[in-house]
Amino acid sequence: MKDAVLIITAVVLTLAAAGAIVRIAVGPSLLDRVLASDVLLGIVGAALAIDMAVNRHLNNLFLLVALTLIGFIGSVTVARFVSDRRGQANDS
Amino acid sequence: MTPEAGGVDAVIDAVTAVFLVLGALMSLTATIGLLRFPDLMSRMHAATKPQVLGLFLLLAAIGLQMRQWWVWPVLVVAWIFQLLTVPVSAHMVGRAGYRTKHLHPELLSVDELEAVVRRSAAEQEGTGTGPASTAGSAEDPELDDVLGLGEAGDGALRGAAGQNLDDRGDGRGDQGEGKG
Incomplete structure (x- = not known):
């Protein structure tokens, strides 16, 4: 069961990360990319957590705590300074 | 396991x-x-x-x-x-998205911010000497945009109203003018 769970979650997370990277690449706006990179960060955290749960170790636990604590700073910073006046309305 | x-x-x-x-x-x-x-x-x-x-x-x-x-x-x-x-991050991204108009107004079922922005714009027009004195048009527009994003409450509303007045030329601005 351990191997089955590992394979299933690895496939699912790989697909999810690929989709998030596609959204980062195609945009079309800066805020979409920020949002997609937030999701990508969540996927990395999920991979860390799954590794810890399946292999029964706690090496990454405090990395995970730090991610949840400061992971929002990047998107807040970008959203704070975004000013896109060249694009037209509804260009989402 | x-x-x-x-x-x-x-x-x-x-x-x-x-x-x-x-x-x-x-x-x-x-x-x-x-x-x-x-x-x-x-x-x-x-x-x-x-x-x-x-x-x-x-x-x-x-x-x-x-x-x-x-x-x-x-x-x-x-x-x-x-x-x-x-x-916190969702609030900041959502507000920046609203202000830079990354949304489809026809897809929104409720837009509570639009009424607030319109009322604030109307108040500014009533108390000021005219649209020329409102925020955003008197100063550097980019600077006002950046400043307005960071301030809470009244400042943010004024900044949003300034942007609304600024962009009167396009479709959304015209719509707001007609209803107000």
């Missing part, structure tokens, strides 16, 4: 496996939402699923597997920090 467990261990392992797969599926759900939803606001809705519910399931799986009492407070702290910080 133990390979050949029996009794309680087997049950706990099964629950853990379900939690892990569900938590991973949350990430996939968010990605499908990111790829298929039409605008920024609905994509934000999809993006919060792995950040809150998915993380909760995965942390619960860690706690079930480790069986050490001191792990649980750390996991709770991690989840609470996530609950506290996700709304």
Whole structure:
């Protein structure tokens, strides 16, 4: 069961990360990319957590705590300074 | 996970496996939402699923597997920090998205900010000497945009109203003028 769970979650997370990277690449706006990179960060955290749960170790636990604590700073910073006046309305 | 467990261990392992797969599926759900939803606001809705519910399931799986009492407070702290910080970033991204008009107004069922912005713009026109004295047109527009994003409450509303007045030339501005 351990191997089955590992394979299933690895496939699912790989697909999810690929989709998030596609959204980062195609945009079309800066805020979409920020949002997609937030999701990508969540996927990395999920991979860390799954590794810890399946292999029964706690090496990454405090990395995970730090991610949840400061992971929002990047998107807040970008959203704070975004000013896109060249694009037209509804260009989402 | 133990390979050949029996009794309680087997049950706990099964629950853990379900939690892990569900938590991973949350990430996939968010990605499908990111790829298929039409605008920024609905994509934000999809993006919060792995950040809150998915993380909760995965942390619960860690706690079930480790069986050490001191792990649980750390996991709770991690989840609470996530609950506290996700709304902050969602608020900032959502407000920046509204102000830079990354939304489809026809897809919104309720736009509570539009009435506030229009009322604030009307007040400014009434008290000021005219549209020329409103925020945004008197100063550097880019600077006003950046400043308005960072200020809370009244300043933000004034900044939004200034942007609305600024962009009177396009469709949304015309609509607001006609209704007001």
